[in-house]
Amino acid sequence: YAQSTSVLYGVVDISLAKATGKPVELAGGAPLTNGSSRWGLRGTEDLGGGLKASFNLEAQLDPTTGTGSGGFIRASNLSIAGGFGALKFGRTLTPSYWGVRAWELTSAANYNVVSSQFQYAGLNARNSDEISYTSPSMGGFTVTLGHVLKGDNEGVGKMDLNLIYKNGPWSGGLSYNKLRDKGSNQVVGVSYNFGTVKLAASYHDVTDAGRGKGFTLGASVNTGPILVIVDAARDTENKDTDLLLEGRYPLSKRTFLYAAHTRNGKGKAPTDVNATMFGVRHNF
Amino acid sequence: YAQSTSVLYGVVDISLAKATGKPVELAGGAPLTNGSSRWGLRGTEDLGGGLKASFNLEAQLDPTTGTGSGGFIRASNLSIAGGFGALKFGRTLTPSYWGVRAWELTSAANYNVVSSQFQYAGLNARNSDEISYTSPSMGGFTVTLGHVLKGDNEGVGKMDLNLIYKNGPWSGGLSYNKLRDKGSNQVVGVSYNFGTVKLAASYHDVTDAGRGKGFTLGASVNTGPILVIVDAARDTENKDTDLLLEGRYPLSKRTFLYAAHTRNGKGKAPTDVNATMFGVRHNF
Amino acid sequence: YAQSTSVLYGVVDISLAKATGKPVELAGGAPLTNGSSRWGLRGTEDLGGGLKASFNLEAQLDPTTGTGSGGFIRASNLSIAGGFGALKFGRTLTPSYWGVRAWELTSAANYNVVSSQFQYAGLNARNSDEISYTSPSMGGFTVTLGHVLKGDNEGVGKMDLNLIYKNGPWSGGLSYNKLRDKGSNQVVGVSYNFGTVKLAASYHDVTDAGRGKGFTLGASVNTGPILVIVDAARDTENKDTDLLLEGRYPLSKRTFLYAAHTRNGKGKAPTDVNATMFGVRHNF
Numbered sequence: 001y002a003q004s005t006s007v008l009y010g011v012v013d014i015s016l017a018k019a020t021g022k023p024v025e026l027a028g029g030a031p032l033t034n035g036s037s038r039w040g041l042r043g044t045e046d047l048g049g050g051l052k053a054s055f056n057l058e059a060q061l062d063p064t065t066g067t068g069s070g071g072f073i074r075a076s077n078l079s080i081a082g083g084f085g086a087l088k089f090g091r092t093l094t095p096s097y098w099g100v101r102a103w104e105l106t107s108a109a110n111y112n113v114v115s116s117q118f119q120y121a122g123l124n125a126r127n128s129d130e131i132s133y134t135s136p137s138m139g140g141f142t143v144t145l146g147h148v149l150k151g152d153n154e155g156v157g158k159m160d161l162n163l164i165y166k167n168g169p170w171s172g173g174l175s176y177n178k179l180r181d182k183g184s185n186q187v188v189g190v191s192y193n194f195g196t197v198k199l200a201a202s203y204h205d206v207t208d209a210g211r212g213k214g215f216t217l218g219a220s221v222n223t224g225p226i227l228v229i230v231d232a233a234r235d236t237e238n239k240d241t242d243l244l245l246e247g248r249y250p251l252s253k254r255t256f257l258y259a260a261h262t263r264n265g266k267g268k269a270p271t272d273v274n275a276t277m278f279g280v281r282h283n284f
Numbered sequence: 285y286a287q288s289t290s291v292l293y294g295v296v297d298i299s300l301a302k303a304t305g306k307p308v309e310l311a312g313g314a315p316l317t318n319g320s321s322r323w324g325l326r327g328t329e330d331l332g333g334g335l336k337a338s339f340n341l342e343a344q345l346d347p348t349t350g351t352g353s354g355g356f357i358r359a360s361n362l363s364i365a366g367g368f369g370a371l372k373f374g375r376t377l378t379p380s381y382w383g384v385r386a387w388e389l390t391s392a393a394n395y396n397v398v399s400s401q402f403q404y405a406g407l408n409a410r411n412s413d414e415i416s417y418t419s420p421s422m423g424g425f426t427v428t429l430g431h432v433l434k435g436d437n438e439g440v441g442k443m444d445l446n447l448i449y450k451n452g453p454w455s456g457g458l459s460y461n462k463l464r465d466k467g468s469n470q471v472v473g474v475s476y477n478f479g480t481v482k483l484a485a486s487y488h489d490v491t492d493a494g495r496g497k498g499f500t501l502g503a504s505v506n507t508g509p510i511l512v513i514v515d516a517a518r519d520t521e522n523k524d525t526d527l528l529l530e531g532r533y534p535l536s537k538r539t540f541l542y543a544a545h546t547r548n549g550k551g552k553a554p555t556d557v558n559a560t561m562f563g564v565r566h567n568f
Numbered sequence: 569y570a571q572s573t574s575v576l577y578g579v580v581d582i583s584l585a586k587a588t589g590k591p592v593e594l595a596g597g598a599p600l601t602n603g604s605s606r607w608g609l610r611g612t613e614d615l616g617g618g619l620k621a622s623f624n625l626e627a628q629l630d631p632t633t634g635t636g637s638g639g640f641i642r643a644s645n646l647s648i649a650g651g652f653g654a655l656k657f658g659r660t661l662t663p664s665y666w667g668v669r670a671w672e673l674t675s676a677a678n679y680n681v682v683s684s685q686f687q688y689a690g691l692n693a694r695n696s697d698e699i700s701y702t703s704p705s706m707g708g709f710t711v712t713l714g715h716v717l718k719g720d721n722e723g724v725g726k727m728d729l730n731l732i733y734k735n736g737p738w739s740g741g742l743s744y745n746k747l748r749d750k751g752s753n754q755v756v757g758v759s760y761n762f763g764t765v766k767l768a769a770s771y772h773d774v775t776d777a778g779r780g781k782g783f784t785l786g787a788s789v790n791t792g793p794i795l796v797i798v799d800a801a802r803d804t805e806n807k808d809t810d811l812l813l814e815g816r817y818p819l820s821k822r823t824f825l826y827a828a829h830t831r832n833g834k835g836k837a838p839t840d841v842n843a844t845m846f847g848v849r850h851n852f
Contacts, residue, residue, distance in 0.1 A: 290576055290577075290578075290852050292576065325576065325578070325607060325852075327852045329820060329822055329823060329850070329852070330820075331819045331820045331823060332820070335819065337819065337820070337822075337823045337848075337850050339578075339580040339850055339852060341578070341580070341607060341629070341631075341634075343634075343636075354635075354636055354638050355629060355633075355634045355635045355636035355638075356629055356631075356634035356636060357634045357635075358634070359634070360580070360605075360629060360630075360631040360632075360633070360634035361580075361582075361631065362580045362581075362582050362631065362848055362850055364819075364848065373582045373594060373631075373632075373848070374580075374582055374594075374596070374631045374632055374634075375631070375632065375633055375634040412632060412633040412634070413593070413594045413632045413633065415584075415594065433591070433592060433593060433594060434591060435590065435591030435592050435593040436593050436594055436632070439591075
């Protein structure tokens with residue numbers, strides 16, 4: 001066994017938070033921190049001939065209490081990659097998630113308005129038992145096709161795919177998922193980076209997943225060290241707008257302070273919560 | 285603390301499998317994968333004077349879902365070794381297991397017929413609370429004597445031992461275990477490596493553990509990169525034969541593809557399952 | 569991610585033990601081992617300007633069975649430290665614990681009489697959701713002020729603090745904790761190191777935590793390789809004395825053998841147990 005090929009990594013993220021209906025508290029998880037605290041292992045092995053095998057195991061925890069998830073619920077998968085693209089097997093972030101991540105302004109922070117209003121094309125960010133293929137980049141485009149066998153999903157097969165475009169200041173993503181016996185959910189989003197300012201907009205039709213329809217519009221402003229993000233997600237069907245105002249101040253490349261205020265209104269979900277938090281995120 | 289002395293290691297093993305009575309599925313554990321996925325820590329410290337202290341902690345997981353075992357159920361032990369041999373304390377693979385492992389053809393793959401028919405001298409592969417002594421090699425022979433105190437086993441002491449012989453093409457093992465208030469279980473097996481072909485045969489009398497009596501006979505053929513194994517385990521008491529046909533194709537020293545077909549017939553246990561699987565095992 | 573900044577560490581500690589009312593057993597946890605077995609991750613990042621960020625995640629396990637705690641219950645916290653001192657957030661050992669640790673003779677071994685009689689200023693050694701500040705050392709004195717918000721403790725805020733003095737042969741500690749709606753618990757202790765012999769004494773008033781009042785008196789003698797500790801903790805209110813006689817023999821800097829005999833008499837708690845244990849502790 002070659003020790004050097006596997007890397008230990010993680011995140012510890014804690015905030016002081018106040019949400020509607022709850023007291024001021026030390027918070028260690030979604031939606032009251034920037035990221036979910038985690039630890040993981042990953043590694044890549046060169047198989048020769050341009051082929052690589054890699055793995056990822058990632059567990060989640062609440063650092064305010066130490067409570068863990070009792071498993072690698074964030075990631076546990078195996079990939080074989082080469083010139084043909086990459087095959088991945090196991091539990092992983094969905095293609096729909098990555099399609100949203102391509103243009104979303106907060107790098108999918110726990111308190112982002114896209115997920116609070118529409119989740120990731122209507123669904124949780126992860127699939128168990130996923131088999132996926134990601135193409136190589138072709139003129140800035142990549143495609144990921146994911147599938148969960150009906151034998152692994154109580155008799156109902158699931159398709160989940162994305163189309164991602166990255167080219168200079170442009171980033172765009174199309175997310176699409178469908179259970180065999182239901183209709184589809186879809187999202188299209190795009191961002192443009194002017195330099196100091198980055199704008200993002202998206203359209204979501206995720207009624208089949210029990211959410212609504214609508215759009216998001218947001219901007220991030222990067223002034224010297226401080227990054228400020230404002231974002232809004234409007235569910236036009238259920239007449240609800242979720243809002244985020246966030247600022248980040250980096251202490252280093254791996255550690256930053258953040259302040260965020262969110263409004264998660266009563267839309268399809270009966271939530272009606274405002275929250276304010278001040279936190280520290282440390283990546284290791 | 286010296287970081288360099290502890291090593292992080294593991295296995296991720298996933299297959300596409302079809303077993304009698306179940307749909308096609310992505311499988312992440314026994315008996316439908318070559319190995320059980322795991323992660324572990326181990327290290328050795330030189331105490332001087334030929335003495336060494338070492339530890340091993342090893343947890344298990346299902347990589348298709350990330351579900352873990354919530355503990356180091358595969359290994360959690362401490363050893364002191366020197367010229368006198370090695371003392372080990374804690375949870376570990378049994379002497380009976382190592383006695384079988386000495387001659388078994390698949391390196392105790394999850395789908396091996398020896399364990400499906402007879403387990404490891406009739407028992408699970410691991411003991412908790414084991415105290416064991418392993419002798420140094422004497423002319424190719426080593427002995428391991430294991431004991432579980434009655435105070436650690438609901439009032440019934442357990443003895444578990446092996447005698448292993450390794451010399452050039454020959455490997456042999458005797459496994460023996462006995463609960464204080466019951467009869468003994470025993471296995472003797474041997475393998476001979478002709479070079480390309482390796483043969484193995486064994487005799488099992490494990491009725492006291494609730495299994496039967498019988499023998500196994502198998503061969504492995506190593507042609508260039510591909511390894512093919514055929515193995516059969518016959519329970520003569522319960523008139524049942526378990527079969528394995530397996531092929532392995534290495535992608536590297538740490539990663540291989542495998543295809544296996546197993547027949548686990550109705551013997552003492554009321555199982556009657558055929559299974560076919562195609563998988564990838566990655567050691568890190 | 570920089571792999572080199574995070575360190576993997578731990579303890580495996582197993583004893584052969586006999587306690588009143590129980591059979592001889594292999595023991596893997598308190599109070600029958602020197603330490604609790606554990607594994608953890610920790611790291612420190614230099615933020616520049618004298619500032620540092622650090623984290624610690626530490627889980628517990630019983631090595632005789634491999635059973636784990638399912639989380640980082642021993643530590644999961646994030647710190648920012650600099651010339652001003654250190655701020656820490658999350659689950660951690662309490663200030664009261666460190667106030668006791670400053671003078672206690674066994675380095676808070678699982679079988680120490682201070683904790684069996686009085687715990688750590690009357691409480692468990694750890695707080696979840698703690699926010700603490702530790703001052704820099706000022707003439708040998710450091711102060712740690714800890715607080716758990718009422719929002720994190722079922723509506724009742726908790727204060728926990730210490731004052732520690734270290735100067736040459738002297739070590740002293742004051743521990744103090746108080747729930748908002750209850751009285752306070754307090755301990756003062758001191759040790760003096762004569763060289764071969766070290767003496768320690770302390771006074772405890774922890775009735776508010778459901779324990780008693782009283783004192784401890786003990787000595788450690790370090791003769792060549794062997795360390796011998798005798799310690800007594802007297803609850804004068806409940807007329808009970810707990811006793812420890814311990815010897816340690818180092819095999820290396822990281823590994824030692826120990827023998828201990830404890831008497832945990834019937835005081836406030838209805839325990840009445842004598843225990844004898846022989847063990848090995850390996851730090852990695």
